[in-house]
Amino acid sequence: MEPIDLGVLSCFTGEPVDLSVILQTLQNRISPQPELVIALRRQVLSIKPHSLEIYQILADWILQMGEPLIACDLVVEGLQQWPKDYKLRQYMALALLNSGAVQRAYQLLLQLQQEDHQNTKTIALLGRIYKDMARQTQLPEEKQTYYRLSYEHYQRAYVLGQQLSAGIEAATLVLILGSHQQADQLAREVESACLQELETVQTENQDPYWCYATLGEVALIQQDWDKARRWYSQANQAGQGRLGILSNTYRNARLLLEFLGNDQHGILQCFQIPSVVVFAGHMIDRPQRSQLRFPAQLESLVNEAIQVQLEGLDARLGYCSAASGSDILFAESLLARGGEVRIILPFEREEFIQDSVAPAGAEWIKRFDRVIEQATEVIVVSQRQQGDRSLAYEYSNQILYGLAQMRANQLETTLTPLAVWNGKPGDGPGGTATMVQYWQNQGHPVQIIHLEALLHQVQVNVPPPFTPKAPSTLNTTDSALTVELTREIRAMLFADVVQFSHLGENQMAAYVQYFLGAIAQLSVTSYQPVHQNTWGDAIYFVFASVREAGCFALQLQKLMQETAWASKGLPEHLSLRIALHAGPVYRCVDPVTRRMNYVGSHVNHAARIEPVTPPGQVYASQAFAALVIAEGITDFTCEYVGRVPYAKGYGTFPTYFVHHHC
Template sequence: MIRQRIPRSEAGHRDVGDVLQSISSASLGELMSIWRARAHEEGSGSPAVFRCLGERVLAQGEPLLAYDVVSAGLGIWPQDVRLRQLQGLALSRSGATERANAVLENLRREDDASEETLGMLGRTYKDLAATAATRKQRNAFLKRAAETYSRAYEATAGYWTGINAATMNLLIGKTELAQRLARRVRDECLKKIEDPKEDHYWELAALGEASLILRDRSQARKWYAHAAEAGKNRFGDLHSSRRNARLILQHWNEDHGWIENYLRIPCVLVFAGHMIDRPDRTTPRFPSEFESQVAKEIQRKIDRLKPGFGLASAACGSDILFLEAMLDTGAEVSVVLPYNEEDFVRDSVDFVPNSKWRARFERVLARSARVITASTQRMGIGGSSYEFCSQLLLGLAAIRCRQLDTTLVPLVIWNETPGDGPGGTASIVENWRKIGYEPEIINLEKICRRSLPLPAGRQRRPLQRSRPAGTDTAQTSEELFGARVVAILFADAVGFSKLTEPEVPRFVEHFFGAIARLTKKFAGSIIARNTWGDGLYFVFDEVDQAGEFALALAEMATKTDWAKKGLRAELNLRIALHAGPVYEFDDPITGRRNFSGTHVSRAARIEPITPAGQVYASEAFAALAAAHRTSNFTCDYVGQTPLAKGYGTLPTYHVRARATARL
């Protein structure tokens, strides 16, 4: 359990006080708006604004945004202890446990033995225990966590490190000590909650946790019910409390299902659905006359599922109806546009004469917590831009679920018939099912059938199928060019520019030779490859294979003794990964299959910012890896990283093998 402390404004800074006041009462969407608008810069004379904003965002369950906030503050005040603590906590809650542990261990070694630092450090050992491969390793990490929490409690007598010390000691078998600590914490918290003016979420949660340790379930239910009310919509805090409760109940071999009723984290909905019919659509599918009926069905699903988070695109029709309904319930909403807003509005929003879809589109975007543009431009061939958008939506939803340990529910408005091609609703449902997600379906065809008949001239007619491919002797551009979503790898040899002429042949023989041998193991998934000088370029049809190859490549480069092969010992690789839609074609110069497009350029810009020996990836790659449930590697958030040659910043991730950390 982690307690959040909201700092008071510092005297003498009127602007700081104003900004702090706006932050302290803001919802998550408002906090994101404050960050996007850079309102915190009004108080840039003080780190208090960055601390407060980071704490509030963490409490709402957005560790990636919190990491960006506190990292920006550390860029101005690199030695600020509270910002460094929050950076460690943000990393821990985002799943980057080893990096969090390193940040907090550095603070401890600098003689910071505060309750906050030691408590957060104890959490990282608890997290490492959760991912340990063996019981021995798990127990070692739990013991380290118990020692760290106990040291903090002995020094400060703070209840939140005390209750964590009690829980960790229980898990390592020191039941008598754990229950003695739980009683002390219980007595202290009962005194603290006598003041009704303060925020007592953490005291109430500690009372619930102490009751579980003491095996008093009725008292645990009572205190967790009060905590849930006090912590409403503080999903990051609720998740932290729920995790400890589960650990205790598992230790006692008791069912922990009941705790979900009190510390419930609502599900995440990822959405897809048909647009309102275009005026020239041959066969009606979603006529505008049925908009209100579809909206009612969406609301029924939302009322039943009770989601807290929703991700969708924003085309007219199903998307906007879903976003409006979610926002009206107070849910957190994120929007992914397949390409730039101007073209998307023209193609998918503002094509119905005398409608208000454009204004409704602008309103939902203004109220959304986050708006992401998947590609700068639409692919001119096929539906790969929309296919990529749907995969990105699913992946971002999966990442959100992982952060809060909640359920992902795909929801679709669909007529349950074959669609118009890749990237359409039928295609999205097919892809969801291939990965293992079974969606909740609102059957559009049934809604239309039981509703009023369409006006004259709008009745359904048989769909006019296009002429089968190959019936025309002239090749179309789609036959000469294809488009698909791929994973892209760029790598550069660090130290190549220092090679002497005699070393170049040895570089080709040993360095490139080792890479060539490695590619044979992944031959089934590599669909294109190239080299130039010391540069490497690979294209894969699956993100999981791209990630595994990148890590194998990095391991080969860092572990090989290049000096024994007559090369410089410091020789290494920088490796970058990205995923996105690209054009596929027969290269008229090389005669080989090749891939090109703006996403290839985006991948190339990540490589120069990658540290030697590491693998960095874009958010798109991390999202698609999450969507496809990759199990052999994980993507840890690095932050908003400036790209090479002034191409702005990009959310980047560190790709590493999903291996057990060691003491």
């Protein structure tokens, strides 16, 4: 391996961490210390490795940590330098698969299999895909077909390369297919080889995780419950912090136990996969607040209550905002536990500080800066506050919930909402009361820290009535504004015709009559937009919901694919690039056209996705994908593509591929 010259990282304790030490640890298959795990997880995207081998080591480790989206981004960066590297493309397939992008992973693996039809890892990954397909389908015959294909691939990988992980997968699947004797024989073969390997691993101080996990699955197949608990408990201990491999082992155990008749022996309790906690809570009271809700005197009690809740949940993964008061207390407590925090801000940092941090004092700004610096990720969902504060927070909170649910889905763990709330209606939409109601509507039991109960435990001096300063007079320019703007959260679709400029003048009549006419007919008979417009080759639709926008986009894509355009005097392969986004926009009457229109920065964001969308496909923003998850939409799915540079230097953003469920 080339000499590593990557400097040092700073972990949350502030101590310098030599990356070469971490990489050496990972190479030797030794579990790194938790502080090293946190340091590398936070800063991996800023690392620019100098060698292919480092990319491969990091990709493998990040996948073990249960961060498929970060792994995907890292591998994309590596493939820019080594586009044909077989191993990197295998990691890409696994990252896509773990993120839920099954079809894209499948296509990539089929390509890899064509290049090397005896590569055991590729064959085993195809086995994993067929197993996932079997779990997803509700059709018994289809399920059996997929399980059979999965078994055949795992068995082939085991025979070709004697991979113990492939062998135990094959044993599990042949058991599910009904051959108990064959499953038992194969499990015994794997057990014998695995026990020998475990001796070597322990002697050489290597990572024993896979041996423990494999032996646990062997014991399950043999229905030796005590032995299964012992091996799985050791696997859980060896895999602490590596949520990716723990969740995969948990998934396999659960599949077996469902076949054997549920978990009657407490096997699944051996796994300590933390739930994802999504948080909302009241800010510290501002001086002008007439009724006490979260006075400063309650800070220590609220902090203690949050710590008790996190301890009870064994919380390690959290999603929150970063306002003064509850948000920052939650983030500080989770970080102190060695957990990871992802922070979602409704608008840009400085504006957010002025709106939701600074009123509580300079010390809270310092604490805000610290949690932002220590957070695993900070996502800003709107460029600016843009007037309606409550709508900006409502939008941000919905995305917060969607991203948290997405993470829980990836790890196949539970999502736990936690709130610091006084139990009363809020000051307006977008606050804690709104979020508690939103979570409950999604079917979640919400853990609540009741501020009203805590208020009775302390002596609080009621502040004197607050007299606000008289508002300043608007300048003549502002006072002259008469345009009425209504702000709404809407889903937007932008599309353009691929190679429109190649159409001849004699094809324009056919383009208007047949092409635009077909789209117009679809917009009447399908999911009807609240606004539509065209100019040249561009098409712009606004919908009331992400479900309507996504379904319409896929129907539009189908229309493009199934219409015989050549018979209408147009190019045979006429197609569209289609882009989707959702966010707060302004509804107004355009003084020029005198028609209703939607404008704002989120319209610009949607428009910048469309030019980078591949012809014939539908791309969506992270916000759109998060809202799809938040609303429990099952009509279609959003699969992660990676961080994509948007048009006109707009920036680089996480982007998703939209398609029907297969």
